[in-house]
Amino acid sequence: MTTAAIIVAAGRGTRAKGPLPKQWQEVAGKPVARWTLEAFCALDQVIMVIHPDDETRAMDLINGLEVTLVHGAADRAGSVRNGLEALAISPPDHVLIHDVARPCLPWPVAQSVLDALEAYSGAAPALEVTDALWTGAAQRVTGTRDRSGLFRAQTPQGFHYAAILAAHRAHPGGAADDVEVARAAGMDVAIVPGDERNLKITGPDDFDRAAQLLAPKENSMDIRLGNGFDVHAFEEGDHVILCGVSVPHDRKLKGHSDADVGMHAVTDAIYGALAMGDIGRHFPPSDPQWKGAASEIFLRHACDLARDKGFEIGNVDCTLICERPKVGPHANAMMAEMGRIMGLPSDRVSIKATTSERLGFTGREEGIAALATATLVKT
Ligand SMILES: Nc1ccn([C@@H]2O[C@H](COP(=O)(O)OP(=O)(O)OP(=O)(O)O)[C@@H](O)[C@H]2O)c(=O)n1
Numbered sequence: 001m002t003t004a005a006i007i008v009a010a011g012r013g014t015r016a017k018g019p020l021p022k023q024w025q026e027v028a029g030k031p032v033a034r035w036t037l038e039a040f041c042a043l044d045q046v047i048m049v050i051h052p053d054d055e056t057r058a059m060d061l062i063n064g065l066e067v068t069l070v071h072g073a074a075d076r077a078g079s080v081r082n083g084l085e086a087l088a089i090s091p092p093d094h095v096l097i098h099d100v101a102r103p104c105l106p107w108p109v110a111q112s113v114l115d116a117l118e119a120y121s122g123a124a125p126a127l128e129v130t131d132a133l134w135t136g137a138a139q140r141v142t143g144t145r146d147r148s149g150l151f152r153a154q155t156p157q158g159f160h161y162a163a164i165l166a167a168h169r170a171h172p173g174g175a176a177d178d179v180e181v182a183r184a185a186g187m188d189v190a191i192v193p194g195d196e197r198n199l200k201i202t203g204p205d206d207f208d209r210a211a212q213l214l215a216p217k218e219n220s221m222d223i224r225l226g227n228g229f230d231v232h233a234f235e236e237g238d239h240v241i242l243c244g245v246s247v248p249h250d251r252k253l254k255g256h257s258d259a260d261v262g263m264h265a266v267t268d269a270i271y272g273a274l275a276m277g278d279i280g281r282h283f284p285p286s287d288p289q290w291k292g293a294a295s296e297i298f299l300r301h302a303c304d305l306a307r308d309k310g311f312e313i314g315n316v317d318c319t320l321i322c323e324r325p326k327v328g329p330h331a332n333a334m335m336a337e338m339g340r341i342m343g344l345p346s347d348r349v350s351i352k353a354t355t356s357e358r359l360g361f362t363g364r365e366e367g368i369a370a371l372a373t374a375t376l377v378k379t
């Protein structure tokens with residue numbers, strides 16, 4: 001199943017006022033249109049329908065995103081039609097049609113629309129009308145209306161592509177939204193739950209409402225969790241290096257570097273939390289310069305990367321799995337050394353050990369395994 005998005009952005013935003021059409025004005029640090037596009041950029045194709053006068057602005061805005069620009073028409077329905085026609089070269093199975101002026105879309109709303117397209121040829125989010133409804137004129141109430149069965153329509157409205165293209169081609173024009181066009185063509189359209197946060201910037205006050213919804217996301221705490229796992233085999237020797245500490249033993253660990261299995265697991269946990277691969281990617285074993293290298297170099301590199309990206313290391317927890325040597329007597333020294341390298345207080349570094357009850361390669365004392373977890377926090 002392929003899914004495309006059409007973001008209609010050819011309006012002039014006259015009601016919103018301001019120096020520019022509303023979609024090009026900034027909210028919480030980005031143009032409205034950028035917030036909207038970013039929500040859809042994981043789909044197979046994204047079309048943004050723009051006013052011809054906005055071409056340069058739109059080209060700047062889509063920088064780094066795979067978006068096709070298409071010129072709009074005199075009204076919304078015409079703009080949608082142009083977007084649909086542009087998709088005909090490579091027709092998707094499903095299409096989501098969304099107002100650029102709804103930049104705060106919570107993705108589960110769009111997902112509900114897509115899910116409903118399994119059973120319906122059209123689906124759209126809406127909220128039940130909960131306030132009383134009146135008619136009025138000259139600042140006086142002139143009547144009341146029954147609100148039952150009334151909904152406030154939102155976007156994205158989703159459809160089977162071939163059906164909505166045919167519906168738009170057959171429609172005389174002037175529809176308020178694509179559900180109206182679909183229904184005119186006899187399509188069955190499901191209502192899925194909308195969301196109050198999915199507001200449409202229409203008047204000048206709506207910019208502040210949108211900023212309140214978008215800004216917290218930008219400034220909120222970003223917490224990452226990573227795990228690491230490593231194994232090194234024993235070979236002849238008289239000590240092992242574990243978490244930066246030399247521990248006397250009747251064998252040593254074999255490896256390209258100093259084979260510090262615990263430090264490697266912690267380093268990989270930090271790379272993992274950053275989604276930036278593992279030690280092998282940053283320090284290839286094929287590169288002779290890392291032969292016999294102190295693993296401290298790797299751990300420092302991972303910590304520096306995290307800090308360069310604005311993260312603090314919250315804590316690390318490492319479990320060494322071996323029958324021997326006994327880790328307990330050295331654990332405090334290991335925690336102090338790891339804390340020193342990572343620039344962390346000792347209560348944020350945990351090193352512990354377990355045996356594997358004589359089972360498996362660690363139980364047969366063929367090597368040592370280590371697993372680690374790290375949290376990274378950006379405030
Ligand atoms: N000719 C048009 C008119 C509207 N739209 C788009 O349709 C959506 C909903 O329209 P609305 O909120 O009414 O936007 P504007 O037409 O820009 O606003 P206004 O009516 O205040 O000028 C907007 O994303 C708008 O850019 C469009 O692509 N082409």
Ligand SMILES: C[C@](O)(CO)[C@H](O)COP(=O)(O)O
Nearest residue numbers: 076099153154155176177200
């Ligand atoms: C499509 C729509 O967003 C549904 O609520 C809306 O109808 C478009 O905006 P307009 O203000 O009606 O032009």
